[in-house]
Amino acid sequence: xxxxxxxxxxxxRVPTADYSPVWxxxxxxxxxxxxxxxxxxxxGSDAVRSIVxxxxxxxxxxxxxxxxxxxxxxxxxxxxxxxxGEELGNVVLVTRNAAGQAQHIVANYRPRTTLLLVSRLxxxxxxxxxxxxxxxxxxxx
Numbered sequence: 001x002x003x004x005x006x007x008x009x010x011x012x013r014v015p016t017a018d019y020s021p022v023w024x025x026x027x028x029x030x031x032x033x034x035x036x037x038x039x040x041x042x043x044g045s046d047a048v049r050s051i052v053x054x055x056x057x058x059x060x061x062x063x064x065x066x067x068x069x070x071x072x073x074x075x076x077x078x079x080x081x082x083x084x085g086e087e088l089g090n091v092v093l094v095t096r097n098a099a100g101q102a103q104h105i106v107a108n109y110r111p112r113t114t115l116l117l118v119s120r121l122x123x124x125x126x127x128x129x130x131x132x133x134x135x136x137x138x139x140x141x
Contacts (some may be wrong), residue, residue, distance in 0.1 A: 006067035009075050009094065019064050023075060023094050024052055028101040035107035037119040038134040047131050048105065052117070054125055058083050058118060075102075083121075087116040 003004070004016045009023035029044040032083045034041045042048060056062075060082040070076040070093065077092040098101035109115035116136060123135030 005092045006064055007069060008067065011069075016064050016067075019067055020066075021052075021077065021092075021104040022050060023105075026101050028097050028099070028103045031102055031105065033105040034108055035105075036109045037107065037115045037122065037136075040134050042134055050128070051131060053103075055118065055122060059088075059134070060085070079083045083114060084119060087111075088118060104107065112122055 005013045006016050006019050008014050009021065009026065010017065016044040027048055029045050030043060031045050031075045032041050033047050033048045049130060060083065062079055062081040064077065064079045066076065066078040069077065073096045075094040075096065077090070078096075079090055081088045081090065091108045093106045093108075094102045109118060119136035120138060123132055123137045126135065127137070128134035
């Protein structure tokens, strides 16, 4: 069986099994994140890092299908994860600023049932914080 490689945000090629999103360590101070699991946009490196880091703790497993440059200033990830036994696909588009830092992140999760589960789990975790309101709660929305 041959090894499949992907290219990280920093340009280094690694085996797919060894990939992790190094762009989390290269966030602009005013980075923004938005996506299908949230309402609105969250801004700031601490907030974005906290949200992304927490989301990754929800994954029972994660398999990258693709990671690499997309156009001149963008980076794309396509992966499948499992959350509480449910499959969750995600395509992440990271746009770089002039300094090469992650400036804007868009995450598009699927299917809807699992993205709602993930959104509720994030909302519960961050309840009472300024960014908790961007995610689903246990109440009907």
